[in-house]
Structure formats: C-alpha cells, structure tokens
Amino acid sequence: MYILAADTSTEFASVALIKDSGIVSDLRDSGKQAHNQKLFDMIDRVLKDEGIRIRDIDIFAIGSGPGSFTGLRVGVSAFKGMAIGSGKKIIAVSSMDAAALKAFSDFPDEKRIEILLEGRQKDFFSAGYSYDGKDVRKINEIVVRPYGDYDYINGLAAGNVEKQFIEHKSYKSGYSPDAAYVGMLAYMRKDSASKDYGFEPEYYKEFKVR
Amino acid sequence: MIVLGIESSCDDTSVSVLKDGHILSVAVNTQLEHIQFGGVIPEIASRAHLKNFPEVLEKALSDSGLILNDVDAIGVTYGPGLVGPLLVGVNFAKGLAYSLKVPVVPVNHIEGHIFANFIDHPEIEYPFIVLVVSGGHTEIVFVPESEKYELCGKTRDDAAGECIDKVSKMLGLGFPGGRIMDEYAKSGNKDFEFFPRGMKNSHDFSFSGLKTSLKYYIDKHDKEFIKSNLNNIAASFMDSVTDSLADKLIRAAKKHNCRTVLLAGGVSANSMLREKITAQSVKKGLKFFYPQPKYCTDNAAMIAMSAFKKIQKYGIEKFSFDSELDAVPFLPLSE
Numbered sequence: 432m433y434i435l436a437a438d439t440s441t442e443f444a445s446v447a448l449i450k451d452s453g454i455v456s457d458l459r460d461s462g463k464q465a466h467n468q469k470l471f472d473m474i475d476r477v478l479k480d481e482g483i484r485i486r487d488i489d490i491f492a493i494g495s496g497p498g499s500f501t502g503l504r505v506g507v508s509a510f511k512g513m514a515i516g517s518g519k520k521i522i523a524v525s526s527m528d529a530a531a532l533k534a535f536s537d538f539p540d541e542k543r544i545e546i547l548l549e550g551r552q553k554d555f556f557s558a559g560y561s562y563d564g565k566d567v568r569k570i571n572e573i574v575v576r577p578y579g580d581y582d583y584i585n586g587l588a589a590g591n592v593e594k595q596f597i598e599h600k601s602y603k604s605g606y607s608p609d610a611a612y613v614g615m616l617a618y619m620r621k622d623s624a625s626k627d628y629g630f631e632p633e634y635y636k637e638f639k640v641r
Numbered sequence: 642m643i644v645l646g647i648e649s650s651c652d653d654t655s656v657s658v659l660k661d662g663h664i665l666s667v668a669v670n671t672q673l674e675h676i677q678f679g680g681v682i683p684e685i686a687s688r689a690h691l692k693n694f695p696e697v698l699e700k701a702l703s704d705s706g707l708i709l710n711d712v713d714a715i716g717v718t719y720g721p722g723l724v725g726p727l728l729v730g731v732n733f734a735k736g737l738a739y740s741l742k743v744p745v746v747p748v749n750h751i752e753g754h755i756f757a758n759f760i761d762h763p764e765i766e767y768p769f770i771v772l773v774v775s776g777g778h779t780e781i782v783f784v785p786e787s788e789k790y791e792l793c794g795k796t797r798d799d800a801a802g803e804c805i806d807k808v809s810k811m812l813g814l815g816f817p818g819g820r821i822m823d824e825y826a827k828s829g830n831k832d833f834e835f836f837p838r839g840m841k842n843s844h845d846f847s848f849s850g851l852k853t854s855l856k857y858y859i860d861k862h863d864k865e866f867i868k869s870n871l872n873n874i875a876a877s878f879m880d881s882v883t884d885s886l887a888d889k890l891i892r893a894a895k896k897h898n899c900r901t902v903l904l905a906g907g908v909s910a911n912s913m914l915r916e917k918i919t920a921q922s923v924k925k926g927l928k929f930f931y932p933q934p935k936y937c938t939d940n941a942a943m944i945a946m947s948a949f950k951k952i953q954k955y956g957i958e959k960f961s962f963d964s965e966l967d968a969v970p971f972l973p974l975s976e
Contacts (some may be wrong), residue, residue, distance in 0.1 A: 467728060471739060473963035501728065508691055512736020512740050515695060516709060580972045628695035631688065631946065 433481075434621075435474065435488045436614030437467045437514075440498025440526040441591060441633075445610035446473040446563060448453045448481055449492075456480050457611045466505045472629045486517050490624045492617030494608050495523035497548060497556045497573065497635040504632075511628050520624035524563055525617045525633060526608030527538030531560040531567040534589040534603070534641070543570060547590030548608070553578045555633060564580075566619050573635055642952065645737070646945025647700075648691045649730030650722025650750045650775070652681045652836055655941035656698045658705035658712075659949055666704035667935070667974060668697045669941040679816045680806075681973070687725030694733050702741035714957060715950025716746040718753060721777075722971025727968035735966060744960035750939075751974050752788075754905035756950055757932040757943035765930055769915060770899045772890040772939045774914075776802035776817070777904035779846050779886075781893045782974065787954060790975040793893040794844030802908045804848035808855050808878055812871060822875050824913050830878030831913075834858070836881040846888065851881055872912055879913050885919040894927060904931035907938045 434449040444466040448456040454526050456477040478485060493510040496503045507523075514521040527546055534544045539562070548556040554577045559570040581588070581599045590601060591607040618625065646657040646667075650768075652675055657667040672689045675681045677907050702708065716733035720727060738745045755771050769787040770793070779796035799807070802819060808809065809818025836854055839847035855878060859867055867874065894902050902922060909915065922929035936942055952960065 467732060467967055470732075470733060471962075474739070475964070496854075498753065500687070501924040503688055504691055504725060505732050508694070508732040509736040511691075511695055512733040514700065514736075516737040518709075574737045577784025629692055629855050631692050633687070 432489045432612050433483065433487055434490045434492050434617050435477070435632060436438050436492040436600070436617055437474070437506055437510065438471065438500040438526055438529060438608045438612045438613050439611045440472065440494050440496045441502065441607050442499065443607065444470055444502070445508070446470070447610035447614045448466070448477040448491070449614035452618055454611045454614065459609070464501055467478030470505065470509055484515065488517065488519060490617060491519060491521045492523070492524055493612045494526040494529055494610065495630070496526050496553070496633040497550075499551065500634065515555050515563055515628055520626055521603050521628060522620060522624040523630050523632070524613045524620070526566050526613070527556065527568070527573060528616055529563070529608040529612035530606050532616055533585045534606050535560070535562040535567060538587060538608060541587050543586055545584050545588040545599055546548060547588055547602070549590075549592045550575055550636070555590065559590065572574055575636060582619065642949065643707060643711045644945045644949045644952070645715045645950060646728050646941035646943070647717040647734045648692070648750070648753070648941040648944045649726045649729050649857055650720070652686045653939040654690045654693045654697050655939065656701035657941035657945045658701055658707055659730035659942070659945035660707075662763065662949055664942045664945065665685070665707065666701045667940055668700035668704065669940055670697050676816055676888045679810055680721060681723070683723045686723060687729055690726050690729040696731065702914065709737070712743055714744050714746055714948060714952060714960065716748050716944045719747045719966060720752045722750055722970060724968050724970040727970065729738050732948050735962070736746060737966070740963050743961055744957065745950055746960050747963075747966055747967060747974055748944045748947045749874070749974060753943040755782070755784070755809065755903065756877040756947040757905060757936040757940070758903050758930050759950065760942060760946050761933060763932045765903070766901065768897070769901035769903050770890060770894045770897060771903040771905050772886060773905045774801050774886060774908040776800055776806060777855055778906060779848070781844070781890055783893065783897050783899070786809070787915050792974070793834045793897070794889055794934070796846040797809055797840070797850060798847055798849040800911060801827070801846070801848055804852050807852055808956060811856060811859055812874065812964060814871070819907060819911065822879055823913070825872045825875035826879040826913060829872030829874070831876040831880035833873035834877040836878055836884050836909055839882055844893065846885055846889065848882070849960065850918075851878070879911070883911065883917050884967065886914055887921060890918060891921045891925065891927075900926070901928045901930070909933045910937040958975055
C-alpha cells in the first residue's frame with residue numbers, strides 16, 4: 432500500500448512516499464515559499480524514484496495545519512484535486528500531530544511533550560502531547576500564545592519556533608511538521624481515510640474582518 | 642473533445658463541462674458569506690473555495706452525465722483576480738490534471754468573459770469591439786482577430802459595477818448592488834433627476850464623480866424623500882452609468898469601423914444597458930451580442946469555452962501539465 436504525503440503548512444514544503452509502514456522517499460524543499468511552483472515537481476520525483484505512477488497511490492495524506500494560510504491552501508487544494516482525479520481516499524493529518532510524532536521519535540521516554548508551532552504574528556500554536564507507541568494524542572486543545580508566554584511549560588517542549596523567540600531551557604527547536612511524519616500518522620490512521628473531500632484545514636485563527 | 646472548466650477568481654466557485662464546443666453543464670456556488678460585510682473578503686473567499694470545490698465539481702459532472710476519466714483537458718482561471726481564491730483553483734486544477742494525465746490550459750478571466758459570448762453565438766465573427774464591465778473592470782477592447790486585444794478605453798477610477806455596488810449601499814439597498822439596482826430602476830423614472838456623465842469627451846470612463854454626486858444628493862434630501870423615491874433615483878443613476886457605457890462602446894465601434902459589438906462581464910446582465918446598446922445598434926446597423934445572464938456573472942463555462950477555443954486554434958499537443966503554473970492577480974489581457 433502506498434501513501435503520498437505532503438506538508439505545506441510552513442515555509443518549507445515537504446513530500447514523502449510511504450510504502451506499507453516504511454518511508455521510501457522523503458523530500459524537503461530548501462527554498463522559502465512558492466510551494467505552488469514546487470509541490471508537483473517534488474511529487475514527480477518521489478514517484479519516479481520508486482518507479483510508480485500517481486494511480487498507484489492508495490491514500491493521499493496532507494498536513495492540515497495549523498500554519499501558513501497560503502501554504503495550506505496550496506497543499507490541500509492540490510491534494511484534493513489529486514485524490515479526486517484518481518478516485519482515491521484522502522486523509523487530513525494535523526501538522527501539529529506530525530511535529531509531535533517527530534519529537535516523540537527522538538524522545539520516546541517522555542510522558543508529555545509540549546509542541547510549539549510558529550504562528551507568524553509574533554505568536555505560536557501550542558498543545559501538550561502524549562504517545563502510546565501507536566499514535567500521538569493531544570492532551571489539551573491548541574492555544575495561540577504570544578511570544579514570551581511560555582511559563583506554562585513543564586518538562587520537554589519542541590517545535591519550529593526559532594530558539595531566539597522561546598527562551599525556555601527545555602525547548603528544542605527544529606521540530607517542524609514534516610511529510611514523512613504526516614505519512615506515518617496517515618498509515619496509523621488509515622482506517623479513517625475517506626472520499627469525503629469537503630474538509631477544511633485547521634486554521635485555528637479566526638479571520639477577523641477589520 | 643471534453644474540457645473541464647475551473648473558475649475561482651473572486652467569490653464564485655464554479656466548474657463546467659464542455660463537449661465539442663457545447664456546454665453540457667455549469668455548477669456555480671456563489672458565496673453568501675460576504676453579504677454581511679458588504680463586499681468580498683479575500684480570506685473568507687479562499688476558505689470557501691477550498692471547502693466547496695469538490696462538491697461543485699461533483700455537481701457539474703453529474704449534470705453533464707460524464708465522468709472525470711472522460712476529460713481531455715482542464716481550463717483554469719489563473720488571473721486576474723484575488724490571489725488566494727486563484728491559488729485554490731489553480732492548484733485544484735493541477736491536482737486533477739496530474740492524476741488524470743491531461744493538459745492544463747491557463748485562461749485569463751477577462752478573456753473568459755469575452756469568450757462567454759461564443760457559448761450561445763458561435764457565429765460571431767472578428768473583428769469586434771467588446772465592453773468588459775463588472776465589479777472589477779470597465780474596459781473597451783478592440784479584438785481584430787482571435788486572442789488579439791487592443792485597449793480602447795478604461796476606467797480611471799471605480800469600475801462601473803463597483804460604483805453601482807457602492808451607490809446601492811449608500812441607498813441602503815444592500816450588496817451585491819447590480820441586480821437590486823436593476824430591479825428598482827425598472828419601475829422608476831430615469832428623468833426624475835439628472836446625474837452627471839463622467840469624462841464625456843474621452844475614450845476613458847470615470848465613475849467616482851457620479852458616486853460623489855449621489856452622496857451629496859442623498860445628504861441633501863431627507864430620508865423619507867429618498868426612501869419614497871428609491872426606484873426613481875436608481876433609474877436616474879443607472880441612466881447615467883449606462884449612457885456612459887453605451888455611448889463609448891458605440892463610439893469605439895465607429896472609430897474602428899467595426900460592425901459587431903459585444904458585452905461581457907457581470908454588469909452586462911443589466912437590462913437598461915442592453916436596451917440602450919440594442920437601440921443604438923439597430924440605428925447604426927451594428928450586430929450586437931451578449932451572453933445569457935448565467936454566463937455574464939463569473940462562471941466556469943466561459944473558462945471551458947476559452948480553453949476549447951485555444952485547443953482548437955493551437956492543437957492540444959501545444960498544452961501540457963505545467964507544474965509551475967501560478968496565480969497571477971494582475972494578469973493583463975494582452976502581454
């Protein structure tokens with residue numbers, strides 16, 4: 432079984448191909464932005480490397496945020512199009528869950544890890560996670576916090592907010608949502624993939640009309 | 642030849658299926674989320690397109706009796722328009738095309754409005770003069786041959802549709818103003834009041850002066866008077882707007898010695914505008930064409946038709962899957 436996964440919620444787009452439970456190919460775009468112009472070339476590469484066609488994909492998995500509104504629009508609309516075009520199932524995987532899985536894979540003994548994702552308005556998205564060896568679980572709902580508001584953190588914290596903005600001793604940066612982990616979670620949750628294509632990304636910030 | 646059209650440049654999510662130059666179906670979801678704000682909010686529009694495209698596509702397909710695998714090419718609006726909404730349509734189209742292994746034909750939204758005329762009137766011949774008039778555009782374009790566009794005149798400030806929307810709001814009649822003002826004007830007396838015609842001796846348009854004069858007019862009169870004369874004020878106001886539009890279109894036709902005039906864009910559904918151009922066309926012996934109302938407002942049928950015309954002209958092998966196709970918010974009609 433093949434899963435094609437991507438995450439476009441940050442400024443670095445990533446694409447991964449999962450075969451059964453293993454990652455067979457994993458690409459990360461080094462340049463900033465313009466996912467719109469790189470996403471399909473990256474998809475092309477992971478398929479060609481494995482010698483398969485788009486029609487061989489069984490499940491399409493897309494990181495659904497929270498993160499950049501524009502990035503999410505590009506990734507989610509492209510994945511909806513591909514899944515519908517090939518008549519296959521799609522699954523939206525929280526980008527935060529993907530970052531959490533990445534953190535737990537490096538720190539498997541932690542009971543709880545606080546995940547902090549960049550919010551791009553001098554703020555960040557935050558939620559506590561646990562891991563039971565099968566799946567990551569959100570302990571509390573995602574909260575949007577301003578830079579500097581990190582006194583609530585007990586124990587380990589990880590995320591993609593740059594270290595200079597989070598002056599907490601237990602915070603590990605470099606834990607971005609990543610297609611490989613979106614794909615792994617999609618495999619773990621493959622029973623909830625469906626042909627319901629009307630879903631929306633997790634924006635987590637209501638758009639306010641000024 | 643089956644062409645799928647995809648349009649999302651503003652607040653209408655639309656998909657259409659075309660077969661050999663004939664529209665089999667067109668599905669449109671007009672976003673009602675914006676009414677409470679009195680205008681289109683780009684972020685809200687983008688989110689609604691992303692949510693609704695699959696459902697709109699399914700409707701267009703089921704109405705056409707065809708399935709996705711029948712599709713030979715996908716036409717998509719890539720500009721001009723709002724960048725967020727355009728990005729959703731472009732990437733949805735790219736995703737579909739990538740899976741279906743069919744080419745993508747990028748279509749200019751304004752060119753789409755012009756080609757909407759060919760849906761019901763394949764007999765239209767070049768050259769022609771077209772008035773593109775909507776909430777975002779007011780342009781007169783000379784089209785000597787297929788895909789050649791020479792700008793004859795444009796608005797220096799507000800688009801005609803924008804002006805109509807704003808005056809509708811000032812009169813307390815709501816958004817979108819086009820249809821509402823048309824309805825009120827139908828039962829009103831256009832000679833009730835005279836409002837100025839902007840830039841009378843130019844090829845260009847101006848509607849901001851007209852808008853200001855309406856504002857003064859409303860401020861000057863008491864509320865009861867305005868309220869009891871809404872239809873008359875709407876008629877007099879629309880008389881000014883449509884006089885400018887019709888006169889300059891006919892004048893441009895004369896200047897270019899053109900025997901055919903066309904209307905395109907949302908405001909071309911306006912009944913007073915159509916009546917005036919019809920009357921002048923009859924007098925001057927011009928052929929006058931306009932799309933039926935559902936092809937005047939934003940729709941994907943016109944995008945499918947444009948893509949079909951381009952495939953006819955250049956051959957399908959000239960189009961491929963362009964992974965880098967991007968949204969171009971300020972895409973000009975001609976390079």
